[in-house]
Amino acid sequence: MAYYIPILFFAGAYVLTYFTIPKIIRLVEYKNLMDDPVSRSSHKKKTPTLGGASFFYALILALFFSRSWGEFNESIYLVPGLTILFIIGLKDDLLVLSPYTKLIAQFLAISFIISNPSFTIHSLNGFMEIEAIPTYVNYLISGFIMLTIINAYNLIDGIDGLAAMVGIVILIIYSAIFYMTHEYFYLFLSLTMNGCLIAFLRYNLSIATDEKIFMGDTGSLIVGFIISILTLKFLALSPEKYDSLPFLIENVPLIAISILIVPLFDTARVFTIRLADKRSPFSPDRNHTHHILIDYFNISHRKASYIIGAFNLVFVYLIILLGSASYNLWLVATLVTTVVILGYLFFRIDYSFTNLKRKLKIKRKVDEVKEKGKKLFHKDKN
Structure with missing residues (x-):
């Protein structure tokens, strides 16, 4: 592979997104499709949404140009899934859909992916002494993984810059993994999505009100979908591919969890609180980690996003270092200890909605x- 090809995918996605978002902002303002702040909103003024619309066509173009790099014609399976989530996200941003309508759409999008043999998880390679996985179990595991990641990522999109920064960190890690394993189709997919997010971040964090935009569900569903696909592929790599990675093969599931620690921890936490309060796990509130940092510690959206993004990066780095020499027990102990400490810190104060x-x-x-x-x-x- 020529060295400039990955650069073209990243740069192309960045340029397309960078120059398209101002057009989307003007259109949204002209049609008055703004996001109105409510009692639990972190913003106080009407703000354009639909920033994620620019991700869709950048990814479609990338899939067209990278289609020959996929071993199992993956691009054809990704297009319908992306289209379903783009349409449902767009409709939710404009009309607001029920969580269950979005779940049905997610199931449909996921079904295209798990039907492709490239994403079949044949084994956990000795993780917790589990080797071969039956086909029906693979479908259940794959569907659950994708559904969890899509919704977890969607839920962290609550303050300026957070979803984009966490996504950028995750995609940088996956770009490195797929480069080292020579899975170039997924490398291009990671770089394309990262180019979109970096360009979007410039507008999402803008101080000027006439340049600010949110990605909306249109964007968060698409980004979550791409991250879930990359995670599934990471878990489905053949054993020989893992030899080029700097950690033990049996630690792969734990490495995947550590890469996604921020959205997974936050989702588990808010779902627990809502169920404990006898509410739907999908009911809105301000119990997210990022809301707590802003409301209780009085810091800006940007600082909260930097703190959480930096934590994600440092945590993954430490887990990879530990995973290069330690076996499951130590990694599990580290993950559990981290979750317990975070859980204690964020439950210590009264974070009830009231x-x-x-x-x-x-x-x-x-x-x-x-x-x-x-x-x-x-x-x-x-």
Whole structure:
């Protein structure tokens, strides 16, 4: 493979996304398809959404140009799945769909992927002494993995920059993995998605209100879908492919969990809280980790996103180092210890929706008093 080919996929996706998003912003503003803030929103002004629409056609073009690199004609299976999630995400951003409607769409999209032999998990390669996996178990495991990742990623898209930064970290790791294993189709897919996210991040973190945009469900469903595909392929690699990776083959499932630690931990945490409160696990609230960092520690969206993204990167690096010499027991112990510590820290304070709502009301009243004080000061001065 020529060295410039991966660069072309990354640069092409970046340029397409970078120059398309301003057009989407203008269109969304003209048609008044803005995201209105509600009581649990982290933004206070109407903001354009649908930024993820620019990801869709960049990925479709990448699949067209990379189709010959796939061993099992994977691009043909990805296109219908991407299209289903693009349509359902677009409709949800415009009309708001029920979680169960989105789940049905996700099942349909996933069915195209797990029917391709490239994504069949034949063995766990000795993880917890599990070797061969029956076909029906493979379908159940694969479907569950993809469904979990898509929804976990969708749920972390709650503040500026977070979903994009976490996605960039995950995709950098997968780009390195598929480069080392010579799985170039998935390398191109990772780089294309990363190019889209890096270009999008420039607008998502923009201070200028006329340039700011959210990826919306249109984007988060697509990115989650791509990350779930890459994760499934990582778990389905043939044993000889793992020889080029810097960790023991039996640690692969734990490495996959560590790569996705941020969305998986956050989803498990909020689902536990909601079920404990006898609510639907899909009911909205401000119990996410990123909301807690903002509401309780009074830091900006950007800082919260940097902190969480940096944690994801450092954690994966440490787990890979540990996985290069340690067997399952130590890695499991490390993962469990980390989750327990994080769980303790984030459950120690009262993060109930009622308490958060009360604190937000107090904060808004303080802001209103400050604003009135400033107006009176300027009035007296004049």
